[in-house]
Amino acid sequence: MPLNASFDGPAGAAAKVSIIDSGFRLSGLPTSMLLTPSVEYYEKLPELGSWSFLVESSKGRKVLFDLGGPSDISLFPPQVAEAVEKADAKIEVTRTVADILIENGIEPAHIDSVILSHGHWDHVGDITVFPSTTELVVGPGFKEVYYPGYPTKPDVELSERYFEGRNVREIDFSSGNKSCIKYGAFRAIDFFGDGSFFLLDTPGHAVGHIAGLARTTTSPDTFIFMGGDVCHHGGEIRPSPYLPIPSQVRSFHSSSLNSHHTSYLDGDLYREWNIQRGRKPNDTFFDPILAVDISQAIQSIKEVQEADAQDNVFFVFAHDMQICGVVDFFPESANNWKSKEWKGKALWSFLGDFTPAALSNH
Template sequence: MASKPTFSVPSGGSAQVSIIETGMRMDDIDLGFLLAPAVDSFEKISIPGWSILIQNSKGQKVLFDLCFSPERDTYPPGAWGLINAAGAAIKGTKHVADVLKENNVDPAEISSVIWSHHHWDHIGDPTTFPKTTEVVVGPGFKKAYLPGYPTQKDAYIEERHFEGRTLREVDFSASSLKIGRFTALDFFGDGSFYLLDAPGHDWGHLNGLVRTTSNPDTFIFLGGDTVHHGGELRPTPYLPIPDEVNFPLPDHVRARGVSACPKGSQFRELNVKRGRKPDHPFFDPVLVVDMADAVESIDKAQEADAQSNIFFVFAHDVSIQGVVDFFPLPANEWKEKGWKEKHMWNFLGDMTLATTS
């Protein structure tokens, strides 16, 4: 095992964070649309979508990503182009704002909605929030994606999302702050929540880092779409697959008569058979606008993932289901509850059949 990389974060306050489950799912996505190289018996992928509620010590509330809008008849043509290319079947009936109201949080309390990037399954519908809620986007967003639909007929986003509302584009160019190797901005100014410059998947793509406890410091890393599957993130030389792995076997795997998790050595051998190194991730990203930037952002994120005090959650991380507490419960006690260890290798379930073929 390689020595653990450093991932330095300045001292600061903590924030309350919750993972919001909206019920959104995208089923039957062609794996090759998101990940490569192929692996036997893993042709389709189904993924959820998470929105993250963050509240600082002064009570200011923001959301990182809005997941999707259940009102699919309002999607502009550009969004449908991406959905159809993925071969996805979309399920879900609730806006994030609906979930907030059901749990006695007024959408008017949300001061900012932060989009990790401009894809339809992250932007939701900002019009479900009052005009006082700003939309925060990454660098280059306005140049790349404005005007929206209907002025630009093939746009992914809609101009109505910004009418009468502040659209704030963050600028990392003057920032000297580094979180690990990420260029960063202190969003609240108290060290409790940082925005990280993580391009590659999309222009202006953002990650986040929330301090969940202080002294000792623990964090939740918000990965957005830097990765779409745990096999893009792990294993690494810092986090090799252990000899004994335990994870819930997917139903379709049990249906094939598999009743026990394969050994870690079988997954390492699978990686080698596919032309990978045994301690390198199973997959490379596919859905990117810049491959070099995408790979670099993943490399930086892997350094965060290797830290015992950082819990990595990406926007479509199905492996946390059955492990984490969802909103309205907070996620701050993730380390005490052992979530990182419980979910770390759950993604291997998708590749179990390939180890037995």
């Protein structure tokens, strides 16, 4: 399905894009913290990563979209560790995004900007390893809520050290900003000015939540959509009126980053089970819970669904574990995602999470 009027924007150059797995893993989170309605036999979420994206413009400017989870939770205000403990969750970290960049010949000083989808602790890593010349880019309203950080603002998740000596630039999506355009349903900013990378206004989950859209090829155009926490599970964005569950679903299972196999699932089984749960045939399996504005979060999901249905748009949210064993992580490029069929392999694999419940009600 080509880009249509529901997801249309200006032409431009291609960016270089890589998906970075820092090794951060968060396990044991109750599903009820993030998603509703509940699913039998699915009381806890599987182990979650938090992806970062390296984006390079046509002229060589390098930025990071999100920094993944932190290597040391003690660097954050005490309420972060308290929340993890209260949730009975477990954190494991092998390295940081900066470590991985350095290992592959990219010094932190080479990064012009770190862009945060939002300010939650499992996305912000540790920006202090980047020099003061690396600016911090955030969404609308971020400064008012977070700046100048804990303890001056006792309830926020970021310490003052996160902002000290660093330019913090807040994106302006207002109608008065002549640089703000429309890309599909979204208010957007052409970040590099060459049409290769756009920041999109996707409010609801957190104050200042933004997404990224990188053009990965031209003639024809393909894109990677960096969703942040627009959703936390594939069943929170699919199915949709634009992307119903097919009768036969390709499922690409991964037991490790290097071990995987393909199987096929009966899409009709999951559709019928979802209807038995009180949902409509093309309703998502879940609705969001964790949001500063639920109605805005749902609206953002609806707008993303239009992009998600395009076969030249690869939507990857920050905790999308279905891409493990499918994509090539950094230092490999993600630009050839379409020719490598990553989207088709990962798109419906999340249905496997529901198999015990669907079969028990069949």
